[in-house]
Each structure stands twice: as structure tokens, then as C-alpha cells.
Amino acid sequence: MPTEALSRLLLTREPGEAAVRAWTDEIATDLLGRSSHVREPNFTEIGQDDLASLFTAYDGRFLDGLCGGILGPGTLSFRLSGRMTRAGGKTTRFERRGHTPRFEIAVATSILFDGFGEDDREVTACGLPCRHRLDALQRIFEHELVHLAEFLCWEISHCGRARFRGIARRLFLHRAHTHQLITHSERAARDGIVVGSRVNFAFRGQPLTGRVNRITKRATVLVEDARAPRWSDGRRYARFYVPLEELRLVEADRGA
Ligand SMILES: [Zn+2]
Numbered sequence: 299m300p301t302e303a304l305s306r307l308l309l310t311r312e313p314g315e316a317a318v319r320a321w322t323d324e325i326a327t328d329l330l331g332r333s334s335h336v337r338e339p340n341f342t343e344i345g346q347d348d349l350a351s352l353f354t355a356y357d358g359r360f361l362d363g364l365c366g367g368i369l370g371p372g373t374l375s376f377r378l379s380g381r382m383t384r385a386g387g388k389t390t391r392f393e394r395r396g397h398t399p400r401f402e403i404a405v406a407t408s409i410l411f412d413g414f415g416e417d418d419r420e421v422t423a424c425g426l427p428c429r430h431r432l433d434a435l436q437r438i439f440e441h442e443l444v445h446l447a448e449f450l451c452w453e454i455s456h457c458g459r460a461r462f463r464g465i466a467r468r469l470f471l472h473r474a475h476t477h478q479l480i481t482h483s484e485r486a487a488r489d490g491i492v493v494g495s496r497v498n499f500a501f502r503g504q505p506l507t508g509r510v511n512r513i514t515k516r517a518t519v520l521v522e523d524a525r526a527p528r529w530s531d532g533r534r535y536a537r538f539y540v541p542l543e544e545l546r547l548v549e550a551d552r553g554a
Contacts, residue, residue, distance in 0.1 A: 301450060308444075326436065336432065340432075341431055344435070378405055381408065382408060389402070389445035390404070399449075403439075403446060414431050422474075440469075457476075489542075495509070495548075496510075501540075506519075507548060508522070510545070516540055521535060
């Protein structure tokens with residue numbers, strides 16, 4: 299039974315970091331070479347046929363082509379969604395009475411295209427940092443492929459459960475199982491740090507307090523300093539670039 303071969307593979311295969319990196323790089327290079335939309339790592343267009351190419355490439359390299367062998371003709375479709383705003387992807391199993399089930403893998407273009415602006419290129423998907431959109435697309439697709447493979451073997455698939463997490467970690471080195479792409483500024487906002495927040499941080503061992511002026515990969519924090527240049531509000535500030543994880547929100551912001 300091909301589903302038995304697939305389930306055995308899913309539960310045991312662990313290609314290791316070097317092979318995973320080599321295979322995913324080959325898949326990226328192939329896509330960039332062949333696609334009529336995805337022509338550069340920070341591509342601005344993508345087609346459904348690109349998702350179909352990714353499926354064939356990933357299934358072939360990582361899953362011995364078993365998913366393609368199990369799926370009947372016309373039972374897997376691909377969709378690009380401009381409306382999904384939280385999840386980077388979604389895989390759905392459609393049960394049809396008296397028919398073989400049908401599957402759809404959707405990828406959120408809204409999230410892909412929003413995620414890599416000039417100021418916030420660094421995005422995390424599946425717990426891994428993404429250098430560009432193509433990295434993010436591949437991580438999202440890998441996550442969805444694990445859903446599809448689980449559906450084919452066991453009819454249900456939940457990415458919060460141990461089986462899914464084990465497969466995603468062994469096959470693709472994923473460190474997290476969320477569908478979300480998280481940008482640095484989003485992560486900071488989740489910790490309550492936004493532009494205007496008062497924050498503490500240490501600079502050369504000295505505790506400083508300032509106000510966040512800008513958030514990209516790091517935060518720009520302005521700290522009042524009599525020796526520093528005067529700003530438009532008439533006060534003098536020294537400017538510090540601080541990694542977001544080193545900032546602590548000043549809890550009670552006592553107003554003037
Ligand atoms: Zn999932």
C-alpha cells in the first residue's frame with residue numbers, strides 16, 4: 299500500500315541538515331529558473347502553477363513521489379489567496395460522499411507580499427528566519443505539505459500535535475508549527491512595545507531609559523542626553539539601536 303510506505307516515511311525519515319538544505323536550495327533554484335512569475339527571491343508575482351511545481355519538486359525529493367502516487371487525477375488543487383490575513387497557508391481536505399476526497403493547498407499572497415517591506419525584511423516562518431519571500435514561501439509550502447501527507451495517511455492533520463511536529467522537524471527542520479509569518483515589529487508589538495513606548499535597556503552595562511522612535515530589525519530608542527544634538531521637540535537625545543529582545547517595557551508610564 300502506498301499510504302503505508304508514506305506513513306512509514308513520515309514517521310522515520312530524517313535527511314539531516316545538509317541534505318535538507320541542499321534539497322530546498324535545489325528546489326528554489328529550479329523554481330527561479332523555470333517559473334514565469336517567480337524570477338527573483340523577493341518576487342512580486344506568483345502563479346498557481348508555481349505551487350504545483352513546488353508540490354512536484356518537494357514530493358519527489360522529500361517524499362519519494364508517494365503523495366503524487368496516492369492522489370488520484372484532479373484531486374489536488376492549488377489556490378493563491380489575497381484574503382487570508384493571519385495564516386501563511388491552509389490545506390483543506392474535502393470529503394465527498396461516494397468519491398475519493400479532494401485536497402486544496404492555499405498560500406496567502408497577502409502575507410507573503412506584505413511581509414518583506416524595506417524596513418522589515420526579516421520574517422520568521424515555522425520558527426526559521428526567512429531572508430526573502432522565496433524562503434517564506436518554501437517554509438509555508440513545507441508546512442502545508444506535511445498537512446497534506448498526514449491527511450493522505452491518517453485522514454486528519456493537526457499542526458499542534460506531536461506527530462505533525464515530529465514530521466515537520468525531522469523532514470524540514472521546522473522549529474515551530476504556527477501558520478503565521480512573524481515580523482520583528484509584530485513580535486515587539488506582541489510584547490507591548492510600539493513606537494512611543496518607554497523602554498529600559500542596558501548599554502555597556504549601564505541601564506538606560508528612553509522612548510522607541512522606530513522599529514525595524516532593531517528599535518531606535520531616543521534617550522535624553524544633554525550632550526546630544528537637539529531634536530525638533532527642542533530636547534536633546536542620544537540615539538541607540540537596540541535589538542528588540544533586549545528592550546523591557548517600562549510598566550507604569552507616568553505621564554508628565
Ligand atoms: Zn498547520
